[in-house]
Amino acid sequence: MDIVLFLMLLLQGIFMLVISVLGLISIYFMINSGFMRTPPPVPSSGKIKTTMLQDVEKILSKRKNQVVMDLGSGWGTLLLPLAKKFPQHRFIGVEHGFLPCWISKLRARKMNNITFLRQDFFNTDISKADVIFLFLMTKLMNKIAAKCQSETRKGTLIYANRFPMKSIKPERKVSLGSKFYTYYVYKM
Numbered sequence: 001m002d003i004v005l006f007l008m009l010l011l012q013g014i015f016m017l018v019i020s021v022l023g024l025i026s027i028y029f030m031i032n033s034g035f036m037r038t039p040p041p042v043p044s045s046g047k048i049k050t051t052m053l054q055d056v057e058k059i060l061s062k063r064k065n066q067v068v069m070d071l072g073s074g075w076g077t078l079l080l081p082l083a084k085k086f087p088q089h090r091f092i093g094v095e096h097g098f099l100p101c102w103i104s105k106l107r108a109r110k111m112n113n114i115t116f117l118r119q120d121f122f123n124t125d126i127s128k129a130d131v132i133f134l135f136l137m138t139k140l141m142n143k144i145a146a147k148c149q150s151e152t153r154k155g156t157l158i159y160a161n162r163f164p165m166k167s168i169k170p171e172r173k174v175s176l177g178s179k180f181y182t183y184y185v186y187k188m
């Protein structure tokens with residue numbers, strides 16, 4: 001009899017845990033309004049991230065007062081290392097999701113040269129950016145291309161991870177072995 005009671009209590013505990021987790025996930029999606037319009041944050045892979053960062057580091061080491069933006073900055077994995085290494089430049093991450101933006105702000109709290117904004121990047125002014133990072137799905141890449149063409153200055157560099165902007169010819173395509181390890185560089 002004691003085993004039956006124990007198993008019933010165990011099943012009840014597991015059921016309550018599952019319900020709690022589902023409730024927390026639901027709350028996250030409610031707080032993260034607009035989730036269905038924007039993709040979830042997906043960090044760049046180590047291989048592609050390292051190569052893109054090295055590429056941008058070369059540019060930043062030769063220039064002064066650059067503004068680097070990451071549209072869909074997620075957890076801040078691209079901008080944070082750059083902001084630490086280049087305190088003389090300005091870094092702006094734009095993320096629609098509440099949780100990733102909040103965590104990025106928390107991680108950057110001791111840095112004066114980096115800002116994370118929780119907003120829709122289609123409503124963000126990108127006209128002052130010298131370098132822009134993008135890692136968006138194809139549908140959003142096609143939409144952001146028009147914004148980049150109309151709002152960026154001549155000479156702005158855009159680094160698009162994995163998904164190209166179909167309406168703009170890239171200045172260069174960097175492939176590190178497969179389409180999953182490819183990025184495109186556009187010079188506006």
